[in-house]
Amino acid sequence: MILTVTPNPSLDRTYEVPSLERGEVIRATGERMDPGGKGVNVSRAVTAAGQRTVAVLPLGGAPGALVADLLDAQGIEVARVPIAGGTRSNIALAESDGVLTKINAPGPELSAAEQELLLETVREQSRDAAWIACCGSLPRGLAPSWYAEVVARAHAGGARIALDTSGRALLEALRERPDVVKPNAEELAEAVGRPLSTVGDAVKAAEELRAMGARAVLASLGADGQLLVDDAGAWFASARVDAVRSNVGAGDSSLAGFLIAGGSGPQALASAVAHGAAAVQLPGSVMPTPQDLDPSAVTVTAEVPVDRVLKEPVS
Numbered sequence: 001m002i003l004t005v006t007p008n009p010s011l012d013r014t015y016e017v018p019s020l021e022r023g024e025v026i027r028a029t030g031e032r033m034d035p036g037g038k039g040v041n042v043s044r045a046v047t048a049a050g051q052r053t054v055a056v057l058p059l060g061g062a063p064g065a066l067v068a069d070l071l072d073a074q075g076i077e078v079a080r081v082p083i084a085g086g087t088r089s090n091i092a093l094a095e096s097d098g099v100l101t102k103i104n105a106p107g108p109e110l111s112a113a114e115q116e117l118l119l120e121t122v123r124e125q126s127r128d129a130a131w132i133a134c135c136g137s138l139p140r141g142l143a144p145s146w147y148a149e150v151v152a153r154a155h156a157g158g159a160r161i162a163l164d165t166s167g168r169a170l171l172e173a174l175r176e177r178p179d180v181v182k183p184n185a186e187e188l189a190e191a192v193g194r195p196l197s198t199v200g201d202a203v204k205a206a207e208e209l210r211a212m213g214a215r216a217v218l219a220s221l222g223a224d225g226q227l228l229v230d231d232a233g234a235w236f237a238s239a240r241v242d243a244v245r246s247n248v249g250a251g252d253s254s255l256a257g258f259l260i261a262g263g264s265g266p267q268a269l270a271s272a273v274a275h276g277a278a279a280v281q282l283p284g285s286v287m288p289t290p291q292d293l294d295p296s297a298v299t300v301t302a303e304v305p306v307d308r309v310l311k312e313p314v315s
């Protein structure tokens with residue numbers, strides 16, 4: 001079973017608009033609502049692949065009830081932590097030329113009792129988890145060391161941890177040696193405090209995260225592909241993508257693909273890239289099913305193209 005922990009889930013609202021005009025009333029041409037948050041998306045992708053998952057979620061208010069209903073309709077098991085504050089709504093504005101603007105709310109503040117109940121629920125649900133995926137930003141009230149504590153507890157219970165977060169929450173958790181961390185290029189650059197302009201820069205940054213404690217680093221480099229750096233070395237993978245429709249949740253789909261395929265080594269990397277490539281070709285944060293995957297479009301190599309200049313460098 002793959003347990004996901006999303007301390008700051010969201011109701012994701014996507015509006016399709018012709019174009020963004022500041023200061024104007026914009027009439028949307030389409031709208032959709034998805035249960036959101038990075039771990040929620042991982043659980044949706046794991047379910048779409050036919051594997052068992054439980055999503056631990058603090059949920060409150062009307063948006064929280066809606067998130068629970070939407071997940072129920074998708075057959076996703078939720079371990080719900082009731083909270084007094086309201087679950088946030090995150091807004092995505094998708095322009096017709098493919099540019100997407102996202103507004104992520106800070107989320108509710110969790111009381112001391114709710115924080116304790118959240119940790120206790122993670123502990124209870126971890127019993128038969130092979131992997132625990134801890135994903136996304138922290139709501140107010142949770143200290144930046146919160147994920148570090150979850151990693152330490154999970155390791156004591158024998159589960160492996162995949163961590164997808166950023167900033168201080170990521171840096172503090174590294175000391176507890178998460179089994180895999182999944183930064184995107186911006187998060188990787190922020191963690192090491194320098195720009196990334198080539199694939200080689202990303203490899204060096206990933207090695208630095210390993211020196212800080214990560215056992216493996218699965219880094220998504222957007223249109224350039226993905227890197228896996230672990231004890232055995234480094235691999236680079238990329239996939240052919242015909243048309244990008246939405247990259248919301250593509251990183252989450254990749255992480256799900258990686259864990260579904262065992263969570264280590266080049267085969268898991270190939271699965272991560274296949275899932276990420278399939279997700280960007282689907283609307284909103286729709287997660288791919290096995291029929292959406294095209295493994296023949298994926299290439300994986302141990303000959304990492306270190307001199308390749310990134311299409312989307314991070315300054």
Ligand SMILES: O=P(O)(O)OC[C@@]1(O)O[C@H](CO)[C@@H](O)[C@@H]1O
Nearest residue numbers: 010036037038090104136137249
């Ligand atoms: O604010 P966070 O927790 O960093 O990210 C939240 C979020 O942007 O991540 C998912 C896409 O990865 C969306 O479902 C959700 O709205």
